[in-house]
Amino acid sequence: MSEWKARRFWTATTVAEADDGFAVHLDGRGIRTPGKTALVLPTRPMAEAVAAEWDAQHENIDPLSMPVTRSANSALDKVHPQHAEVADMLAAYGDADLLCYRAASPAELAARQAEDWDPALDWAETALGVRLHIRAGVVHAAQNPDGLARLAAQVHALDDFRLTAFHDLVSLSGSLVLGFAAAQGWRDADAIWRLSRLDESWQEDQWGRDDEAHDASEVKRAAFLHAKRFWDMC
Template sequence: MSGWAQKRFWKEVSVVQTEDGFAVELDGRRVKTPAKAPLAVPTRAMAEAIAAEWDAQTESVDPGTMPCTRSANAAIDKVTHQHSEVAAMLAEYGDSDLLCYRADAPAELTLRQAQEWDPALDWAAEALGVRLQPRTGILHQPQEAAALAALAEQVHAMTPFQLAAFHDLVGISGSLILGFAAAQGWRSADELWLLSRLDERWQEEQWGVDEDAQAAAEVKRQEFLHAKRFYDFS
């Protein structure tokens, strides 16, 4: 029925420890995922964040105000059952990483890309044991197979909850390296978001700000910040 929304039926929200992690209960009844699986998360901090979202609901339940609940549902209902496929898809970003595709002109842009993106590649070389090589132009030039395999191994090692968050860190930024940098706290999520938007920021400086594009970017920024927060909970 169009316009239907679930009504709040509970008075008390609580977090309980269970055999499979931490659960959220509504008046003593355990919250379940959309696929009817018990909602069990790995840490109390994550469960408390989810509980706070449920407790904040008023007369009608608004899923748009429950990002931690949505991420936990995705981890349980989707990523757990497709872990290898999700990890492989994200690892593929390493072969076309945003940080490696550089402009050949103008000089000011190429200099800024080097100044802002090279430190991230340097960090990855030390922290991840892999150095991806920058390319000039838009044509695909493969990275070394050994480097990609090393990155893929680290992606596949993530838990379903980590991978659910990592999916957004990588997909929104367009960079496997920035996804790892966010997950491992190389810089703040806001700083890494700005790195991922270097080309867009350059365009805005040259041609001015498009309000619609700016509004869409802000939505993505909030999603990126949430993904980092959810990863930290895991």
């Protein structure tokens, strides 16, 4: 038996102003999320991106071709009901940030980590008001609680849509600092993604590329770049 697929049922896709934002209409009717919430977007650029995704659908609707719509659905159906819990989970990355755990050896890897990651920690001290401290090895050592509280407050201050984007910027990179750096435009998103993959790149340089691991990383890279695009639409 073939799998049932939702079919295109509308002709015209338009953007209209709505209470607290912008709505996308299909033949004059507003879209709802899978959770039955009215899909109201915070900015016109985001609404126009959602409209373009719907307008590009052919006979069968392909949700995988609609990343902005899916992120907006997540903001309303998943992040909004548990905003505090999501913010707490992301803020916790600050206490075990990727950038803070350095190789004791080989010396070449340690030097590359210092060269590439120290500027991000320097940026965070200026932009976020917190200096995270470096540790050698992988054993957890807690950061200063006051600094973590300042970082957590900045995460909790994000609205539902920005927090949705921030979730992927942090969880995919493994770094709260890099998540903030990407969101705030410290460097372009692709350069920040490469910083998060420094250890993997080092391994490739030494032992050659694992094609399966590389392909998985490219999927994550695309998701990271989408998260930055979604953030910018907010």
